[in-house]
Every structure is written in C-alpha cells, then in structure tokens.
Amino acid sequence: MMIASNNMILEAKHLVKEYKQRSGRFGLGETVIKALDDVSISLKKGSTLAVVGESGSGKSTLARCLLQLHPFNSGEVLFHGQSLGKLDTAALRHARKNLQMVFQDPFASLNPRMRIGDIVGEGLLVHDLGNANERLKKVQEMLERVGLKPEDVSKYPHQFSGGQRQRIGIARALVLEPEVVVCDEPVSALDVSVQAQILLLLKRLQAEMQLSYVFITHDLRVVRHIADEIVVMNKGKIVEQGEVNTIYQSPQQSYTRDLLKAIPGQQ
Amino acid sequence: MTEILNIAHLNIALKKEPTRLLVKDVAFQLSAGKTTCIVGESGSGKSLTALTVMGLLSQQLLATGQVLFNGVDLTTLNNKEMQSIRGAQIGMIFQEPMTSLNPVLTVGYQIGEVLSAHKGLKGETLALKVGQLLTQVGISADRANSYPDELSGGQRQRVMVAMSIACEPALLIADEPTTALDVTVQAQILTLLDELKNRMQMAMLFITHDFGVVSDIADDVIVMFRGEIVEAGSKEQVLGNPQHPYTKALLDCVPDVAGKKTLKPIDYAWLNQNKVAG
Numbered sequence: 001m002m003i004a005s006n007n008m009i010l011e012a013k014h015l016v017k018e019y020k021q022r023s024g025r026f027g028l029g030e031t032v033i034k035a036l037d038d039v040s041i042s043l044k045k046g047s048t049l050a051v052v053g054e055s056g057s058g059k060s061t062l063a064r065c066l067l068q069l070h071p072f073n074s075g076e077v078l079f080h081g082q083s084l085g086k087l088d089t090a091a092l093r094h095a096r097k098n099l100q101m102v103f104q105d106p107f108a109s110l111n112p113r114m115r116i117g118d119i120v121g122e123g124l125l126v127h128d129l130g131n132a133n134e135r136l137k138k139v140q141e142m143l144e145r146v147g148l149k150p151e152d153v154s155k156y157p158h159q160f161s162g163g164q165r166q167r168i169g170i171a172r173a174l175v176l177e178p179e180v181v182v183c184d185e186p187v188s189a190l191d192v193s194v195q196a197q198i199l200l201l202l203k204r205l206q207a208e209m210q211l212s213y214v215f216i217t218h219d220l221r222v223v224r225h226i227a228d229e230i231v232v233m234n235k236g237k238i239v240e241q242g243e244v245n246t247i248y249q250s251p252q253q254s255y256t257r258d259l260l261k262a263i264p265g266q267q
Numbered sequence: 268m269t270e271i272l273n274i275a276h277l278n279i280a281l282k283k284e285p286t287r288l289l290v291k292d293v294a295f296q297l298s299a300g301k302t303t304c305i306v307g308e309s310g311s312g313k314s315l316t317a318l319t320v321m322g323l324l325s326q327q328l329l330a331t332g333q334v335l336f337n338g339v340d341l342t343t344l345n346n347k348e349m350q351s352i353r354g355a356q357i358g359m360i361f362q363e364p365m366t367s368l369n370p371v372l373t374v375g376y377q378i379g380e381v382l383s384a385h386k387g388l389k390g391e392t393l394a395l396k397v398g399q400l401l402t403q404v405g406i407s408a409d410r411a412n413s414y415p416d417e418l419s420g421g422q423r424q425r426v427m428v429a430m431s432i433a434c435e436p437a438l439l440i441a442d443e444p445t446t447a448l449d450v451t452v453q454a455q456i457l458t459l460l461d462e463l464k465n466r467m468q469m470a471m472l473f474i475t476h477d478f479g480v481v482s483d484i485a486d487d488v489i490v491m492f493r494g495e496i497v498e499a500g501s502k503e504q505v506l507g508n509p510q511h512p513y514t515k516a517l518l519d520c521v522p523d524v525a526g527k528k529t530l531k532p533i534d535y536a537w538l539n540q541n542k543v544a545g
Contacts, residue, residue, distance in 0.1 A: 193520075264483045
C-alpha cells in the first residue's frame with residue numbers, strides 16, 4: 001500500500017539482507033539465510049508502526065538496517081525521501097541525530113562504568129551541541145521529562161531498577177530531539193506494572209515531541225495499545241501489513257491468524 | 268481432593284539479616300490435578316517460595332515454617348533425603364531451557380539420567396522409556412541423540428518437560444516456563460503442560476507474571492506483593508472480581524488484546540500510604 005510519499009518520514013524499499021552460515025560436515029558448506037527478503041515499510045510522520053514477529057522473523061535485523069547499523073545487500077532506506085545509503089559518513093552522522101534507538105535490555109545497553117549524565121549527554125557531545133553547562137542542563141531536563149531526577153546525572157546504571165534504566169535509555173534517545181525513534185522490544189524485559197508505565201511514557205513523549213516510532217515487538221497485546229499500523233513478519237518476509245484495528249479484526253493471512261490466536265488469556 | 272502440598276507460616280530471610288523478611292507468613296495448599304499460579308512482580312517472593320519447596324534455596328537464605336509434601340515436612344529433610352524427592356516426586360521446569368540443559372550431553376542422556384538415578388533403569392528399558400517420554404512431549408524418539416543446540420527453544424523446553432515428568436511426580440513446579448518463548452510456542456507448551464497435568468493428576472505450581480497465561484492455565488491464583496500473599500482464590504474470583512487494591516492495580520496494568528482498556532500504572536505511593544502490604 002503506497003500512500004503519497006510526502007507525509008512518510010521513513011521508508012524502507014525492497015530491503016534484502018543475507019547472512020551466510022557455515023553448514024554441513026566441518027562447516028565446509030554454506031547456507032544463505034535471508035534475514036530480510038524484499039522488505040518494504042513506510043512510517044507516517046507522528047505515527048507508530050509496529051513490526052511484529054517471532055524470534056528469527058527478521059524484525060530486529062530490520063530495526064538495525066533502518067538505522068544503518070547493519071549493512072544490507074540491496075534496497076534502500078529513505079529518510080524524508082533522501083536515501084541514507086548515499087550519504088557520506090558526516091552526513092549520515094548528522095541524519096542519525098534524528099534517528100535514534102531504544103534497546104530491549106536496559107541492563108546490557110547502558111555502560112556500567114559511565115555516569116547517567118555522560119550516558120544521556122554523549123549524543124549531545126558527539127553532535128557538538130552546546131557547551132558543558134548547556135549540555136548538563138539539557139540532560140537534566142530530559143531526565144525529569146522521563147520521570148527521573150536531575151541529580152541522577154551523577155549516579156551509575158547499577159543504582160537503578162530495570163524500569164528506571166529503560167527511562168534512561170529513552171532519555172538518551174530523546175535528548176537529541178530526534179524525529180524517528182526505533183524501539184526494539186523496549187518493554188519485553190519489564191514487569192507488567194513497569195511495562196504500563198513505560199508504554200504511557202512513550203505515548204506521552206510522542207505527543208509532546210511529535211515523534212514517529214518504529215516499535216519492534218513480539219507482544220501483540222502491547223501492539224494494540226501503542227501502534228497505528230502494523231507489519232507482520234515471518235522468516236524475513238512481510239506476511240501482512242495495514243492499520244492495526246483492521247488486522248486484528250480481520251487478519252487475511254493464516255500466519256497472522258495463528259499469531260493472534262496464540263495470544264494467551266483470550267477466553 | 269488429595270492434598271499434595273501444604274505450606275504454612277513460611278518466612279524467608281537473609282541469614283545475615285533475619286529480621287527483614289523477604290517472604291512473610293506465606294500459606295497455601297495444592298491439590299492433585301489442580302494448577303495454582305503465583306503471580307507478582309519481580310522481587311515479590313514468588314520464586315523464593317518455589318525454590319523453598321524444591322529445597323534449592325540459596326545457602327545465604329533461611330526458610331522457617333512448614334512445607335508439608337505428602338505429609339512430610341520438607342524443611343526438616345537433609346540434602347540426601349531431599350535429593351531422593353527432588354526430580355522423582357517433585358518435578359521442575361525453569362525459564363531458560365538453554366541454560367538448564369547441559370550442552371555437551373545428548374538430550375536422551377539427560378532425560379535418562381533422571382530415570383537411572385531415581386528408578387535404577389538402564390540399557391534397553393531406559394532407552395525405551397526415554398523414547399516414550401520424548402514422544403509424549405511431542406518430539407520424535409530418534410531426537411534422543413540430538414544435542415540441545417540442535418533443537419529449537421520450544422523443543423528444548425519440551426525436553427525439560429520430559430525430564431520433569433520422567434518419574435511421574437506428584438507435584439510439578441514450573442517457574443516462568445514460557446517467558447522466553449514465542450507466543451505460538453508458548454501456546455503449545457501450555458497446552459502440553461495442561462494435558463500432562465490432567466493425565467497424570469499432578470498438582471502444578473506455576474509461577475508467572477503474565478495474566479494472559481494465568482487465565483489460560485490456572486485453577487487457583489495466588490497474588491504476591493513484597494513477600495506477602497495479598498490475595499488468593501479461584502481464577503474466576505481473583506481475575507474476575509479482585510478484592511485487594513494491589514490485585515486491582517496490577518490487573519489495570521495488563522494490556523488487553525482488544526486495546527479497549529486504558530492502561531494505568533500502579534500508584535505505589537497510594538499503596539504505601541494506605542499500608543496495603545509490606
């Protein structure tokens with residue numbers, strides 16, 4: 001479904017990503033695994049696009065390819081209609097200011113030896129935004145915005161709970177005031193109570209900062225609460241995509257139906 | 268209904284800090300053929316309670332109270348006595364099938380180990396029984412020679428299930444057995460566990476933080492918060508008509524498939540103010 005390109009903030013066109021895996025006796029053979037097989041998606045400005053699939057479906061690979069963190073074999077990623085692959089290093093870095101990521105594991109994604117102020121402020125430093133004082137002020141403001149305290153800047157990650165760490169991860173992504181945030185399973189490592197807090201926080205920040213989200217998840221209950229559109233992936237291919245309510249109410253593909261049927265707690 | 272497990276006045280604390288209770292005055296009973304789910308957030312004491320029943324509590328912790336299993340108080344048993352019960356009369360399944368299985372031994376060997384240790388089976392009889400168990404959990408018998416890394420996550424968890432039911436235990440403890448699995452695989456494992464429980468009339472203690480899973484598999488539900496049981500009852504009561512403010516708050520956090528519900532995070536300040544627990 002191609003809607004007029006102009007209100008699309010981020011688009012992927014015909015992405016193909018292949019991994020080579022050694023196989024057979026002594027690993028002499030080679031099997032090509034298609035992690036992404038002709039994947040095209042488009043993200044409307046200010047909306048949330050959920051990418052759903054089981055492990056091995058290619059959803060995390062897609063997230064990384066969108067941000068050019070992974071090289072891919074063919075296809076292109078367009079940000080405001082401009083192909084990111086054609087940018088040189090400096091221009092890509094500049095574009096990345098507007099393309100940020102929130103990771104799944106709040107324990108693994110924060111450097112344990114860095115203070116929160118340095119973790120959240122690193123992006124500002126890299127992009128040379130403001131002097132030390134201005135950066136600190138910005139970091140503190142951002143921390144407050146995600147529900148932490150300004151004085152947390154001098155603490156280390158281990159002093160925070162899982163939910164608080166995820167807030168730090170969100171602050172790090174948003175301090176640069178990006179336009180697009182790719183969230184890779186941001187709530188799957190959290191308790192339901194904390195999950196609800198983070199989902200509401202992400203929604204509030206989306207409204208306040210006019211963010212567009214690509215939301216990678218395997219949890220179809222979460223999708224219903226956060227997404228406007230949904231892409232269902234299986235084995236590197238897009239099985240079905242469309243508006244969330246339409247897909248939940250009348251899934252067209254048997255794989256989507258199986259996935260929806262497997263959600264626990266429906267009777 | 269046959270009572271299998273009866274826990275009363277169970278307290279767990281750090282040996283170094285015996286006054287600060289991590290699990291406080293926990294009491295519940297399990298009956299044959301019934302599934303009881305313990306739900307709660309991380310740190311609520313649900314896993315500590317399960318570990319006590321299995322006799323696997325860390326040396327740094329001390330459990331006091333009564334844990335009657337088929338009339339025997341498990342807290343009074345020594346290691347050797349506990350070993351003869353664990354694996355034989357009490358089966359266990361953990362969250363991460365990959366870390367629970369030994370990567371350098373075939374799955375058939377690992378299932379067989381349980382049977383040779385507790386039942387003294389060997390040779391042909393052992394191989395036959397291992398094959399039967401694999402078939403029972405939906406894996407073809409010839410996969411006995413496979414190593415854990417040759418199996419998918421769901422198959423590995425099926426192997427864990429086969430190990431845990433090998434000696435036909437009276438009690439099966441499953442600590443978040445499907446949390447690491449995809450939804451479709453999760454649905455399969457839940458169905459498998461439910462079938463086995465009914466066929467073998469086991470009592471099942473199922474630990475989870477997923478209310479969807481609870482509503483699919485539980486007969487009874489126990490809600491834990493900060494080391495205490497705040498509410499317990501039948502699934503219909505606890506999920507359908509929760510009485511305790513914490514249970515209500517927890518249920519308000521759970522996203523529904525229909526997407527109609529407004530998510531509401533738990534107001535811990537309110538809970539603290541009204542001293543609901545802890």
